[in-house]
Amino acid sequence: MKNLLRAALTAVVCLSLVFSCTALADSQPVTDQVVNVFNWEDYIAPEVLTIFEEETGIHVNYMCFTTNEDMIVQVEANPGAFDLCFPSDYIIQRMIAKDMLAEINFDNVPNAIQTMDHLLNPSYDPENKYSIPYMWGTVGILYDASRLPEPDRSWSILWDEQYQSSIFMMDSIRDSFGVTLKYLGQSVNCTDIPSLFAARDRLIDQKQLGVVKAYQVDETKDKMVAGEGLLAVMWSGDAMYAIDLNENLDYFVPREGSNVWVDGAVIPKTTKNKENAEKFINFLCRPDIAAMNWNYIWYSTPNKGAIAIIESEYEYDYTSNHVLNPSDETLATCEFFQDISDDFLSVYEALWMDVKNTK
Numbered sequence: 095m096k097n098l099l100r101a102a103l104t105a106v107v108c109l110s111l112v113f114s115c116t117a118l119a120d121s122q123p124v125t126d127q128v129v130n131v132f133n134w135e136d137y138i139a140p141e142v143l144t145i146f147e148e149e150t151g152i153h154v155n156y157m158c159f160t161t162n163e164d165m166i167v168q169v170e171a172n173p174g175a176f177d178l179c180f181p182s183d184y185i186i187q188r189m190i191a192k193d194m195l196a197e198i199n200f201d202n203v204p205n206a207i208q209t210m211d212h213l214l215n216p217s218y219d220p221e222n223k224y225s226i227p228y229m230w231g232t233v234g235i236l237y238d239a240s241r242l243p244e245p246d247r248s249w250s251i252l253w254d255e256q257y258q259s260s261i262f263m264m265d266s267i268r269d270s271f272g273v274t275l276k277y278l279g280q281s282v283n284c285t286d287i288p289s290l291f292a293a294r295d296r297l298i299d300q301k302q303l304g305v306v307k308a309y310q311v312d313e314t315k316d317k318m319v320a321g322e323g324l325l326a327v328m329w330s331g332d333a334m335y336a337i338d339l340n341e342n343l344d345y346f347v348p349r350e351g352s353n354v355w356v357d358g359a360v361i362p363k364t365t366k367n368k369e370n371a372e373k374f375i376n377f378l379c380r381p382d383i384a385a386m387n388w389n390y391i392w393y394s395t396p397n398k399g400a401i402a403i404i405e406s407e408y409e410y411d412y413t414s415n416h417v418l419n420p421s422d423e424t425l426a427t428c429e430f431f432q433d434i435s436d437d438f439l440s441v442y443e444a445l446w447m448d449v450k451n452t453k
Contacts (some may be wrong), residue, residue, distance in 0.1 A: 129370040130155045132165060132179045134357070137229075139390035146377050152370050169194065173364035177371040183356045184268075184431040186225050187218035191433070195224040196361045202372035205379035208397045212422075213356060217430050225358035226375055227396035229387075231330035232420055232428060233269055233353045236315075238324050240342040249277035249348045251325065253296070257305050262317065262326035265309040267446045268431055269353065270297060273327055276350045283432040287441070294445040298452045309450070318343060329355075331393030334417050338392070345417045351427030356396070394418045 135158045143154045157176075159165040162185040169176055169189075181189065189195050200206055206226050213227045235252075237245055245251055252261055252273070264270050272282035274293040284290060300306055307323055308314075314326050315336040328336075333345040359378065361371045377383055381399025388395040388404060395401060404412045413419055420428075434442070 127151060128153045128155055129367050129374050130157070130175060130177045131374065132157050132159060132168070132176045134158065134180060135160060137180065137357075137391060139386050142378075142383055142386055145383070146374065150373060150377075152373065154374070166194075169362050169364075173362075174366050175364075176362055177365040177367045178374055179360050179362060180228055180357050181360060182431075183216065183218040183358065184433045186358055186360055188433040189360065189362075190219065190224055194363055196363045196365060196368060197223045198226065198361060198375070199368075199372060202369060203376040203379065205376045205381075208379055208381060208384070208399045210396050210398055212425060213396050216356065217432065218356075219358070225360045226379065227356045228359050228378065229331070229391060229393040230354070230356040230396055231394050232347050232424070233264075233273065233327065233329055233355070234333065234345055234347040236318055236326045236328045236333045236336055236343055236345050238318070238321065238342055239344045242324055245325075245346070247346050247349055249273050249350055251348075252277075252327070253300050253303065253305070255303050255305065257324055259304060259307045260324035261305045261307055262314045262323045262328075263300075263306050263309050264314075264327045265311050267442050269327065270309075270449075271442060271446070272353050272431070273348075276348070276352060279350070282353050282429050283434065285434060285438045290441060290445055294448055297449040301449065301452050329393075330417050330420075331391065334392045337417065347420060347424050347428065349427070351429070353431055354425060354428035355431065 129152055131154055133156070138156075143156060147153060159168065162182050165179060165181055166185055166189065169179060186195075203226065209227055213230060215222055219225045235245075246254075251257075252263070268282075271290070271293050274296050275282055275284050275289065278289065278292060278296065280286070280289050280293070284293075312332075314323070314328060315332040317323055318326050318328075319336050319340045321340075321342075328345070330345065333343075337343045337345065359375045361368055365371055378387070379397060381397055381403055384395050384397035384400035385403040385408065388400060389408060395404070401412050404410050
């Protein structure tokens with residue numbers, strides 16, 4: 095029911111003038127009473143924007159992007175258009191390397207103290223100068239426990255011939271190569287050419303075995319809810335969405351390890367409203383607001399205070415939920431994606447085309 099209500103609310107909000115998701119706003123006023131926010135689609139509770147505006151008098155000019163790559167292109171092409179963005183970890187690393195980000199004044203973000211310890215000083219922003227975690231999660235396997243009650247908790251299950259046309263793979267270069275590299279005992283950030291070719295060959299083998307039902311992303315969770323697949327490579331938040339709608343579904347991170355990811359709040363150097371951006375970040379880090387966003391988005395919250403509210407006021411057992419709150423042992427096997435050079439990105443892209451073009 096929560097997801098049905100969320101869908102209905104989103105439809106209403108998207109028709110409103112207050113919460114308009116457009117690629118770029120027609121006008122971006124330069125004033126101390128506005129903050130221009132660039133975020134993923136459907137990635138904030140709409141009432142959060144209303145509360146912030148009511149409490150601060152600062153208008154949120156809210157815009158949306160659909161991929162990290164589109165986001166960074168728009169920020170580079172439109173200097174001054176955005177005060178706050180929410181890229182993923184490896185893109186944060188790229189933006190730091192390209193000198194695109196302003197250092198955050200943490201005196202203006204006291205609520206950042208709520209950030210979970212294991213998300214501090216990450217490899218993509220070693221001193222937490224430029225980013226604050228917004229949401230996080232893992233990549234793993236969503237499966238139908240009613241038909242597969244005791245799965246082999248290994249990436250090797252994705253190559254098991256008995257699951258003919260039953261496995262959804264992710265239509266994502268880094269994710270599909272990442273899980274395959276982990277299966278082969280390599281890092282998700284591998285740039286060893288023979289290892290990349292070996293991963294390509296395993297993905298081609300998988301396709302030729304006939305177990306892959308489809309390569310897709312957003313559609314997969316609904317297809318798994320409908321019982322159209324047995325196994326799916328999926329982000330943990332999408333897995334929680336599906337589990338909430340179908341109690342037969344469950345999720346695990348394979349024993350070989352996986353990707354752990356973070357979407358963070360960053361401030362472009364070209365911002366015209368930096369203090370307002372920091373006020374908005376601080377607001378998002380407030381435990382009651384972080385809990386509200388969790389209740390809408392379903393991804394793991396990085397906010398310690400929010401978890402206490404989720405368990406007390408929302409009466410949800412967050413701590414024992416293995417999807418939202420993976421164990422330290424699981425996290426120890428996971429890695430952040432690192433940004434890779436354009437040369438290696440072209441290698442990944444060429445090898446991925448080999449996989450997609452295989453009959």
